[in-house]
Amino acid sequence: MTLIDLANPTRFLALTARVLPWLAGATVILLAVGLYQSALAPDDYQQGATVKIMFIHVPNAWLSMFVWGVMSIASLGTLVWRHPLADVAAKAAAPIGAAFTFLALLTGSLWGRPMWGTYWEWDARLTSVLILFLMYLGLMALWRAVDDPSRAARAAAVLTLVGAINLPIIKFSVDWWNTLHQPASVMRMGGSTLDKSFLIPLLVMAIAFTLLFATLHIAAMRNEILRRRVRSLQMMQASRVAFSSESSAGSRAENASNEAGAA
């Protein structure tokens, strides 16, 4: 199976119909295992039980960036390789990415609450994620603003790629801006210093969330393909029946005028 096979929407629908239940099943199992392990993980000596938010927060933060990566590749697919399903993939990924980013923000602010005393701190990491969230919303607004999906696709692809180049620059600027104003960030969770009892559940959760994204993404792509089919069927209906009713409408008006004339 290659990308070429997937280029045909009908084949894509048939194939994913078989894959999707397995993927969903694997997601549920891994999520259950991950959550169980997270519950068993010991409390942090400084942060107490709140550290467990990390098991949700980190996978969401990871996916918030990963999804933009997926959309960037799909955008290349739209602009360079003209892969017919690329813009479907890009469009379907945006709301899911926005949702993961939102969850990363939400869990981040809940996590920060006991430490900062406020729900929101202009912490460098959270702020970067907030900007990423805004860019997701902007992208979704762009998809919504244009009625014709193929026209919206190119604009969205350009914006996605520009975003992919700009995101590191934004991240760097925000870090610099943040250190300018406050010397040390409260949240410092270097991956390498993590204890193994944290690391394994975190990895399981990260994989589980990635599978969750794959499941949701494929399901959303299927919806988008079907939505576009409905759209083209509607357009065909608008034009096709018009031709066949052209003559009948004309004669109906003719009859009506004859009756009126007789009256």
Added chain:
Amino acid sequence: MQLAGRGVVCVRGGREVFSGLDFEATSGEAVAVVGRNGSGKTSLLRLIAGLLIPAGGTIALDGGDAELTLPEQCHYLGHRDALKPALSVAENLSFWADFLGGERLDAAESLATVGLDHAADLPAAFLSAGQRRRLSLARLLTVRRPVWLLDEPTNALDVAGQDMVGGLMREHLARGGLIIAATHAPLGIDSRQLRIGGAV
């Protein structure tokens, strides 16, 4: 019912388009306004519709509803079709029916008459230029107005559509309405010609 204009002067952008124009139309009569491009055919319709203010002269409707002004008794079918692409065909039509008010007919029936009943639930964005024209015509059927002001009514329509417009106009005249139509093409019904701006 008689629509009459006396000594109407139209000035647009500092240029006098026409002046001293007299015209009249009575119930059951159609007037075809003809003239070369820029002679003021559209302007005349917009003057009657109250969308332009005459620089001189009067336009009045005798024998209409005394409570209503002339524009309120007119249907104006302009170049622009007053449709929202985001709304469905039926929503577009029922909005105008609700908003314009007065005596109204079944919207579904007028959609069928103009040949759009199959598209009622589709977004208006999917319609072709001719179909958009048909939908505008459905507005004229759904809401009753005695005076029809039609600007190139057969524009964008195919032959069957032009016949349909002819039928609709005859029906309207038979009901005692009157029609002022600006047109280049023959109107397809018996009509009095009103030539403005000299020879074609």
Added chain:
Amino acid sequence: MTALSALVRRDIRIALRVGGGALIGVLFFLTVVVLMPFAVGPDLALLSRLGPAILWLGALLASLLTLDRLFMADHDDGSLDLITMSRTPLELACAAKALAHWLAAGLPLIVATPVLGLLLNLDMVATGAVALTLLAGTPALTFTGMIGAALAVTLHRGGLLMAVLVLPLSIPVLIFGVAASQAAIVGPMTFGAPFSILCALSLVSLVIGPFAAAASLRHGLD
């Protein structure tokens, strides 16, 4: 009455559908508010002091910029001709359009305010005060902004020119909106006095706006 409610329902429907743009106003509001700390620094004490002003400025810009096409879209597709000719007085039709715009674009701004208040470190009282003053003040912004939107149709250009025309008119609303919010948060003034003036400004604009807009549209006919 049917005519007016039909107009309100149509405009809200269009605003919420594909190609509409009611929610883009909220996104703009969010973006403006997020930009502020980058300019003034992430000091939470400073942000909470500036909070009401930032929220008010953001809401002001968001509600005026989305007004741009209030009449322009209807003008471009010929709907405005039919609205002008109809049996509904043009003033009432203008008011209905402004109401629809406020419901579709103004109300979401107020709903978004608590979330943005969180970003600016506003406490419950402060957020409530800002949301309440926005609720009382944004109708004034919409109904005065509508005059600019009508002028934009007359002059065949919108965008920045409209903003330049309308922004000075919204200064009183900004003054009393922010004053009332600040009064509720730090005092020493009472909340009631500036808030009543804010409500009065909204009520006055409810009357003046539709008449001025309708007059401008009538004179701009062509």
